[in-house]
Amino acid sequence: MCRYAHHIYKQHLACFICRKVWRQERLDSQSAPLCPDCHQPLTDMGKAFKEPRRNATAQWAKAEALVKNGIRFSSCGCGGPGPMPQRLNEVEAFVEVRAQSAAEQAAERERRERQRAKEERLAEVWNRREQQRVRQYQKKLSRPAD
Numbered sequence: 001m002c003r004y005a006h007h008i009y010k011q012h013l014a015c016f017i018c019r020k021v022w023r024q025e026r027l028d029s030q031s032a033p034l035c036p037d038c039h040q041p042l043t044d045m046g047k048a049f050k051e052p053r054r055n056a057t058a059q060w061a062k063a064e065a066l067v068k069n070g071i072r073f074s075s076c077g078c079g080g081p082g083p084m085p086q087r088l089n090e091v092e093a094f095v096e097v098r099a100q101s102a103a104e105q106a107a108e109r110e111r112r113e114r115q116r117a118k119e120e121r122l123a124e125v126w127n128r129r130e131q132q133r134v135r136q137y138q139k140k141l142s143r144p145a146d
Contacts, residue, residue, distance in 0.1 A: 008025060009047040010023035010024055010025050010047070011023065011024050011025070011044055011045075011046070011047060012044075012045040012046060012047065012048075012049040012051070012073070013033055013042035013043065013044060013045065014042060014043050014045045014049070014051070014063070014067075015035035015037070015038060015040060015042055015043075016043065016060060016063075016064045017035070017038050017040055018035055018037045018038050019052075019054045019057075019060050020035070020037065020051075020054070021045070021049070021051040022036075022042065043064075043067055044072065045063070045067065045072060045073050046072035046073035046074035047073070047074055048073045048074055049063070049072075049073035050073075058087070058088050059088075061088050062085065062087065062088040062091055065088065065091045066084070066085075066091060066094075066095075069091070069095045071084075071095070071098070
């Protein structure tokens with residue numbers, strides 16, 4: 001069961017310049033919230049982001065690199081990116097593996113879609129043939145017996 005299903009968790013919004021995090025219940029999609037200190041746009045980190053200490057610059061750089069590669073901290077355990085890299089130098093390999101995995105999943109979805117379309121076409125042909133056979137049989141039955 002998703003832990004986010006029964007409780008409203010606040011989004012974590014980060015400022016990488018100030019290295020601070022704010023929490024907000026709902027993000028307005030019209031405008032990006034600004035940092036109260038430096039007035040730069042805040043980055044949506046997801047609901048499961050655990051902020052590093054302000055002086056842990058390598059951890060902030062790691063978090064920023066992950067976000068720039070499209071990875072958010074939103075997993076509730078139902079799925080998501082899996083275990084996150086622990087160090088900045090592990091981010092590149094993590095992103096590569098995740099991109100390969102995403103490409104493989106997309107290829108698998110495309111293969112399944114092609115298979116489904118093929119099965120639908122075959123079913124359509126089968127139905128047309130069956131309808132022809134039924135009509136022929138009905139025509140045969142409707143003819144007067146000799």
